Amino acid sequence: xxxGRWTTITVALAGALLAAVPAAAQQTSTGPRFSGDFRVRxxxxxxxxxxxxxxxxxxxxxxxITYAPRDDITIRARLATGDPNDPNSTDVTLSxxxxxxxxxxxxxxxxxxxPHWAAFAGKFFNPLQSTELxxxxxxxxxxxxxxxxxxxxxxxxxxxxxIYSIVVQQAGDSxxxxxxxxxxxxxxxxxxxxxxxxxxxxxxxxxxxxxADAGDFRGNRRDSTGAYVSDFNLLDLLVAIDYSGxxxxxxxxxxxxxxxxxxxxxxxxxxxxxxxxxxxxxxGDLRYRYGYGMTETDAVLAAFSHDNTTLGTNYEIxxxxxxxxPITSLFLNATLYYYRPHEAAVRDxxxxxxxxxMVSF
Numbered sequence: 100x101x102x103g104r105w106t107t108i109t110v111a112l113a114g115a116l117l118a119a120v121p122a123a124a125q126q127t128s129t130g131p132r133f134s135g136d137f138r139v140r141x142x143x144x145x146x147x148x149x150x151x152x153x154x155x156x157x158x159x160x161x162x163x164i165t166y167a168p169r170d171d172i173t174i175r176a177r178l179a180t181g182d183p184n185d186p187n188s189t190d191v192t193l194s195x196x197x198x199x200x201x202x203x204x205x206x207x208x209x210x211x212x213x214p215h216w217a218a219f220a221g222k223f224f225n226p227l228q229s230t231e232l233x234x235x236x237x238x239x240x241x242x243x244x245x246x247x248x249x250x251x252x253x254x255x256x257x258x259x260x261x262i263y264s265i266v267v268q269q270a271g272d273s274x275x276x277x278x279x280x281x282x283x284x285x286x287x288x289x290x291x292x293x294x295x296x297x298x299x300x301x302x303x304x305x306x307x308x309x310x311a312d313a314g315d316f317r318g319n320r321r322d323s324t325g326a327y328v329s330d331f332n333l334l335d336l337l338v339a340i341d342y343s344g345x346x347x348x349x350x351x352x353x354x355x356x357x358x359x360x361x362x363x364x365x366x367x368x369x370x371x372x373x374x375x376x377x378x379x380x381x382x383g384d385l386r387y388r389y390g391y392g393m394t395e396t397d398a399v400l401a402a403f404s405h406d407n408t409t410l411g412t413n414y415e416i417x418x419x420x421x422x423x424x425p426i427t428s429l430f431l432n433a434t435l436y437y438y439r440p441h442e443a444a445v446r447d448x449x450x451x452x453x454x455x456x457m458v459s460f
Contacts, residue, residue: 135162138457147447230404269377317401317411330362369394390418
């Protein structure tokens with residue numbers, strides 16, 4: 100099937116889902132609502148693996164608007180700082196003779212959310228259960244997505260999400276895109292224990308790399324023509340365990356994520372595990388985190404995975420962090436990454452320290 104037909108089908112599907120909203124749904128309109136945040140960061144990275152030590156100060160500013168013409172339809176848009184050609188970062192390094200900061204539209208979408216199904220179209224916030232092993236928190240897919248939900252909060256709940264995302268739009272059959280799906284199940288094991296898990300599969304077709312740059316490849320293997328050596332057909336398995344028996348202010352959460360790329364002949368596996376203690380939602384809250392992860396060179400598509408360190412893939416990493424909310428709307432964080440290449444002749448450990456202060460409004 101030609102790609103043009105896929106585009107026609109997905110656009111038609113989005114239109115059909117919007118048209119399927121029952122006319123009897125409550126049509127209460129609310130005015131535009133604004134929200135956003137400003138974050139300033141100091142970052143220190145030590146020397147290693149051919150990269151010199153460096154310090155930098157980074158800022159991020161985001162402001163979003165939502166408008167709901169009726170209870171079940173929401174239109175969203177958000178402006179954010181950062182390089183518009185870098186999908187996994189909205190940060191700006193302060194430099195370049197005090198040049199002005201670049202701002203771009205990093206989200207523009209329409210959402211229909213009904214009790215048992217939902218649909219998204221445009222450039223929307225990621226609707227998938229995920230960690231930064233596969234999806235950096237700043238990456239907003241563009242295309243269409245839909246999900247179906249069953250169950251209620253007192254029993255086993257299920258959610259099936261399908262997504263079609265355009266990576267690079269080109270004429271004819273040279274468009275790069277991704278189609279995927281995820282099944283998520285939640286189980287309240289007891290009054291204090293909750294368990295959730297998901298299984299997802301993402302099938303990338305990277306037909307054209309004409310607009311890609313070094314920041315998009317970030318360590319994945321390429322051949323002499325610049326094309327990827329591997330395909331990216333990613334199976335992602337994620338599990339999360341929550342325990343509330345230590346009190347309201349100190350919930351315990353364990354998250355594990357495993358990925359395998361069947362499109363790569365080797366170096367195709369990655370995994371991560373994180374332990375969280377505490378919360379960071381109210382004044383006086385504290386949250387602690389320890390995480391460990393390992394990713395082989397072609398286990399993930401590095402263009403969309405996390406950019407927390409100098410290595411987009413092929414790494415082993417320890418993460419230590421503390422979050423604090425000293426007053427309402429002020430969020431403080433200190434994070435230390437201790438990492439090295441997973442496969443390399445020289446495997447120097449490096450550290451990256453981040454000190455963040457963020458105000459939300």
